[in-house]
Amino acid sequence: MDIKFCTACGSPTELKIPVDDDHVRSVCTNCGLVHYNNPKVVVGCIPEFNGQVLLCKRNIEPRKGKWTLPAGYLENGESVQDGALRETLEETRAKVSIIDAYRLFNIVFVDQIYFMFRANLMSDEFGPTNESIDVRLFDEKDIPWDDIAFEVIKQTLEHYFxxxxxxxxPFKIFDLR
Amino acid sequence: MDIKFCTACGSPTELKIPVDDDHVRSVCTNCGLVHYNNPKVVVGCIPEFNGQVLLCKRNIEPRKGKWTLPAGYLENGESVQDGALRETLEETRAKVSIIDAYRLFNIVFVDQIYFMFRANLMSDEFGPTNESIDVRLFDEKDIPWDDIAFEVIKQTLEHYFxxxxxxxxPFKIFDLR
Ligand SMILES: [Zn+2]
Ligand SMILES: [Zn+2]
Incomplete structure (x- = not known):
């Protein structure tokens, strides 16, 4: 996110390295406020049910119409576990219980960290939502590998199987390049 | 961070729930830009050397004069591992190699996620920096438990020993409350 104006006073910012800092920041030309821009955390899970995995077909851009695992930005005020449960509910209407942390992917070229859990579906209740035009359980052999929305999700599923x-x-960290 | 003015056009923002959203955001009254505020990731490590652990005495507020493990905000453009190495170098002048991911702490009341690694000191080179007035190796019995800067660092060290x-x-996730 480009920070052209100060969030505290609305004056223009300039790019410079503040005193005692070593990164270029947007600094307010009026009040001096330093604006930090940090990586965002995306949380999600692999929902399992009787050996099958729940995928959702995206109803929103980017990659509308492609299949993915439920995942989204972690919000203030929630833990990574809470965020993964919320995203799963929002995207699939499914309630899950977390089994364990599974993967962290660094995606430095978009300043994102993906944190993925394994999880159990708590019932067979799930279905389309505003965000997902279709929600379905897949056997491994039926995974639509050529229609997975994001490389990070494809790799998560490959590792999982x-x-x-x-x-x-085992919990592992990978870098997407 | 309070976002009172739009980062794109400098106009005042208002707090409201955007269409297709379910969280209150700062939305620009002029250009409509929605500003997201997300949790920040703090990365750090437990540097080990011959059974001892490297701690640094803070030279900056908050908790100036208290002991801590090297840790700090993850920056854009770096992986969690890179960030942990950088913070360790900045705060202790020590070069370390990461052994493994060790702890994730959710600290939801300050919208932070701590991600701590175990690491090996690659030599006995370390010492004070701008950020640390003192840097020392400690045996378990000598850890200054009453002078640890932050609860999350105290718990990391307790778990570690x-x-x-x-x-x-084993890698585990805990919530600080
Ligand atoms: Zn300002
Ligand atoms: Zn605006």
């Missing part, structure tokens, strides 16, 4: 063969799901 | 007795350091 590989780990499932071994019956072990 | 408990896990060390078992020789097993």
């Amino acid at each position: 590989q780990d499932r063969k071994k019956g072990d799901f | 408990q896990d060390r007795k078992k020789g097993d350091f």
Whole structure:
């Protein structure tokens, strides 16, 4: 996000390195407020039910019509677990319980961190929402690999099915480049 | 951070729930830009050397003069690992190599997520910096428990020494309340 005007007083900002800092920041030319821009956290999960995985078909851009796992920006006031549950409910109407943390992906070129959990569907209640035109359980063999919305979601699913063969799901960090 | 003025055009904002949203945001009264405020990620590590742990004594507020582990805000353009290495170098002059992810703490009342790694000091080179008035290796028995700067750092160290007795350091998530 470009910060052209000060959030506190509305005056123009300038780009400079503040005293005792080592990064260029947007600094207010009037009140001196330093504006920080930090990476955003995206939280989501892999909802499981009887060996199947729940995917949702995006009803919004970007990648409208493509399939994905429920995930979205972490909001102020919630834990990463809370955020993953909320996003799952918003995108699939499903209630899940978290099994464990599974993957962290650094996506530095868009200043995002994806934090993905494994989770159990608590019932077979799920369905379309404002954000998802379709919500469905998939066996591994039926995953629409060529129609997955985002590379990070594709990799999460690939890792997941590989780990499932071994019956072990260690938490790991990967960098998307 | 209160966003009273639009970062794109400098006009006053108003607090409201945008269409298709479910959170109150600062929305520009002129150009309509929606400003999102998201949790910030703090990254750091537990630097180990011959069974000792490296702590730094803060030279800056808050908690100036108290001891802590090297940690700080993740910046745009870096991975969580990069950020932990950078903060350690800035605060202790030590170069470390990351062993593994160790703890995630949700601190929802300040909209922060702490992500802590275990790490090995790569040499015995370390010392004071602008940010740390003193940097020292501590045996477990000498940790200044009553002078640790932040509760999240105290808990990280407590967990670490408990896990060390078992020789097993599983990644776990905790909520600070
Ligand atoms: Zn200002
Ligand atoms: Zn505006």
